[in-house]
Amino acid sequence: MTDLYQTQRAMRNMRRAAMQRGVIAILDVGTSKIACLILRFDGEARLREVEGVGPMAGQSKFRIIGAATTRSRGVRFGEISVMNETERAIRTAVQAAQKMANVRVDHVIACFSGAEPRSYGLGGEVDLEDGVVTEHDIARVLASCDVPDIGQGREVLHAQPVNFALDHRSGLADPRGQIGNRLACDMHLLSVEDSAIQNLLYCIQRCDLELAGIASSAYVSAISSLVEDEQELGAACIDLGGGATGVSIFMKKHMIYADSVRMGGDHVTADISKGLYIPAADAEKIKTRHGGLFATGMDDREMIELGGESGDWEKDRRRISRTELIGIMRPRVEEILEEARSVLDAAGFDHLPSQQIVLTGGGSQIPGLDMLANRILGQRVRLGRPLRVQGLPQAATGPAFASAVGLCLFAAHPQDEWWDFEVPAERYPARSLRRAFRWFKDNW
Amino acid sequence: MRSLIPFRIRPARHGKQPEFGRAEPPVTRARVAHDPAPSLWAYRMQRVMLTPYLRRFLRVGLPVLAVAAVTGLYMASEERRNGVIQVFTDLREKFQSRPEFMVTLVSIEGASVELADAVRSRLDLNLPKSSFDLDLEAARARIEELDAVRGAELRVRSGGVLSVLITERQPVLVWRQATGLTLVDETGHRVAGLFERADRDDLALIAGEGADKAAPEALDILAAAGPIAPRIRGLVRMGDRRWDIVLDRNQRILLPEDNPVRALERLLALDQAQDMLARDLASVDLRLPNRPTLRLTPYAMNELRRANGLEPLPEPVETEL
Structure with a gap:
């Protein structure tokens, strides 16, 4: 646990240093694309210069000065599978973004969608020493949460206090200064595969960059595409990515659950490719240009040229109707959504007061997805687009960039995590000099 | 945007096409070896070149250094330095002698x-x-x-x-010295020499040591002389300190050091009231302001004594003083 504290704190300090310097890069390592945004922090200046951009979510603190995206390589299911391919793809994106920004970045905040995230709800309770909740008490109650066995080879990615309870009053966001006897807290802990983080860290170090933060893609895309009241009242965000579909549930502005389904848009493409015997690249093109989920009578007559360069005239002149294409795509999308539904069911989403579901990510651009999602996920489904931030190019405002934009907001306004609080003295080893020092600091 | 398809169609068979009939269609797709990613060193180089200090140095410092180095190397040789200087002096001379x-x-x-x-x-x-x-x-x-x-x-x-x-310079006075006559302007500065007094008899005469330096005062006195001006023969600077007015009939008016004009005005008032200067006086001494002193000629003195019933004075004896 101390080890985790140290690495996460090191990243936090690096992020602070980067914000001091004013420039930080955002890297979204996805299965279908790698996006790199470069942020410049220059205070609260230029507020309300752009129509529709308000200061409320902290997105006016920074400005995007460079943006680049490249086709991702060597990433499967949101995890890095071929290191040097991914490294080259990251380099491509970072170089193009640096060129656009005309500035050199050294610190990068990254997110990825895979690595089998698992959520744990932790609880802790302490008796207050002097009846008033202090920062020290919060650190103690956070430290008193007993960490479950997250398994071999797994790492904690997020550990956020989501709720505080003081005696019989629950639902406190910030109990500091309040009076009571017994402080309890709930914490949400998200663990991922250790190796995925290691691989990402290695790739980023190979690009001469330093990792200043790491986040789950399901979390950050929810930050950018859920509006404030949805975050407050409770909502789920389903990020339909290329290789993995992230699911996160928000309640009272805190993430309380996150998981991912290891299926995404690339599987739809693979189905088309296999079903129609065409290359994956052509399948991707047909999917984005003609894809859909609800067939109408019109679609029987809309014929799609498959093309091909095989030299076989019959094969190269094949035409299919759009209905056939929809017939291939729809079962897979249904499967993805059903998986997401089962994830939500497992998380107990039914018991939340609000059942809002927001679909985002590149896969949410399939026409007719909202109607299909209505049937599978329930009536309260909407398509979400990321928040508008200053300086973002028009090409990067679509739902495919939800996690990149969310990561920008995460960089500007990070959530308090476990490691942001001081470790109470009891957690240090018994004969540590630091423990003695802390004892003096706390008691004098 | 660049196509995402990493393939390019390429004619499969190079060389001879059939002489009749259809040309061979492009049948194979060859993988094009193209990687959009920059090489590691290209990437590092770009990052180095984006370093702010280095950019500033390259934009400003390096050109300055280069120019300085070239100039320094060129100017290091004495011969070339002289050549450059020569060129510039020639240019300047050519320009100036246009x-x-x-x-x-x-x-x-x-x-x-x-x-x-x-x-x-x-x-x-x-x-x-x-x-x-x-x-x-x-x-x-x-x-x-x-x-x-x-x-x-x-x-x-x-x-x-x-x-x-x-x-x-306009001469306003004639200054008589032992060496000759000099024309002097109102500040006392020499204008020219003069051979004959008669050449400039319109100008007043001054004499004595340091008379030129006191020329402004002399001009003031002459301007104040008024009614006796026609009788003035000249002014004599006494001991480089005060003025004497010399009238005709060898009469002298001894003016004080301070305020000579005022003293002269008082004398003129006396003269106007009692017609004093027309009498047989040798000199009027105005040096003591509250006691003007007259000296009569010996004849007048004797006449005065005689009129008062006194013995006439004996003839004055020339003494060595």
């Missing part, structure tokens, strides 16, 4: 003919000469050394003419 800048004539205005000749010889310019080489300040100083010149204004006019505008 006909537009040559001064060929001197025109002197505001001076009499004799003075103009004197000025011309004093200027001592060997014309034609470039106006850049003329030292007008020095020339002006040389001209102003002439006694008869009060001020000179030199300017180079268009057409290569050096115009000298001279203000002459």
Whole structure:
């Protein structure tokens, strides 16, 4: 646990240093694309210069000065599978973004969608020493949460206090200064595969960059595409990515659950490719240009040229109707959504007061997805687009960039995590000099 | 945007196409070896070049250094340095000796003919000469050394003419010295010598040591003399300290050191009331302001004594004093 504290704190300090310097890069390592945004922090200046951009979510603190995206390589299911391919793809994106920004970045905040995230709800309770909740008490109650066995080879990615309870009053966001006897807290802990983080860290170090933060893609895309009241009242965000579909549930502005389904848009493409015997690249093109989920009578007559360069005239002149294409795509999308539904069911989403579901990510651009999602996920489904931030190019405002934009907001306004609080003295080893020092600091 | 398809269609068979019939279609797709990713070193190089200090150095520092180094290396040799200097001096001389800048004539205005000749010889310019080489300040100083010149204004006019505008000194007094006569202006500065007093009998005469320095005072006294002006033969500076007015019939008016004009005005008032100066006086001593003293001529003195029934004074004895 101390080890985790140290690495996460090191990243936090690096992020602070980067914000001091004013420039930080955002890297979204996805299965279908790698996006790199470069942020410049220059205070609260230029507020309300752009129509529709308000200061409320902290997105006016920074400005995007460079943006680049490249086709991702060597990433499967949101995890890095071929290191040097991914490294080259990251380099491509970072170089193009640096060129656009005309500035050199050294610190990068990254997110990825895979690595089998698992959520744990932790609880802790302490008796207050002097009846008033202090920062020290919060650190103690956070430290008193007993960490479950997250398994071999797994790492904690997020550990956020989501709720505080003081005696019989629950639902406190910030109990500091309040009076009571017994402080309890709930914490949400998200663990991922250790190796995925290691691989990402290695790739980023190979690009001469330093990792200043790491986040789950399901979390950050929810930050950018859920509006404030949805975050407050409770909502789920389903990020339909290329290789993995992230699911996160928000309640009272805190993430309380996150998981991912290891299926995404690339599987739809693979189905088309296999079903129609065409290359994956052509399948991707047909999917984005003609894809859909609800067939109408019109679609029987809309014929799609498959093309091909095989030299076989019959094969190269094949035409299919759009209905056939929809017939291939729809079962897979249904499967993805059903998986997401089962994830939500497992998380107990039914018991939340609000059942809002927001679909985002590149896969949410399939026409007719909202109607299909209505049937599978329930009536309260909407398509979400990321928040508008200053300086973002028009090409990067679509739902495919939800996690990149969310990561920008995460960089500007990070959530308090476990490691942001001081470790109470009891957690240090018994004969540590630091423990003695802390004892003096706390008691004098 | 670049196509995401990493393939390019390429003719499968190079070389001969069939002479009749359809040309061979492009049948194979060859993988094109193209990687959009920059190589590691290209990437690092770009990052280095984006370093702010390095960018500033490359934009400003490096050109400056390069220019300085080239100049320094070129100028390191004495020979080339002299060559460069020579080129510049030649250029300057060529420019300065252009006909537009040559001064060929001197025109002197505001001076009499004799003075103009004197000025011309004093200027001592060997014309034609470039106006850049003329030292007008020095020339002006040389001209102003002439006694008869009060001020000179030199300017180079268009057409290569050096115009000298001279203000002459006007003589207002004649100063008699043992060596001869001198014309003096109102400040006491010498204007010219004079051979004959009769040449300038319109000017008043002054004499004595230091008379030139007190010329302004002399002029004040002469201006205040008024009714006795026709009788004045001249002013004598006594002991470089005060003035005597010498009238005809050898009468003298001894003026005090301070306020001579005021003393003279009082004397004139006395003269007007009692017609004093018309009498047989040798001198009027005004040196003590509250006691003007008269000296009669011996004849008048004897007559006075006789009228008072006294013995006439004996003839004065010449003594060695």
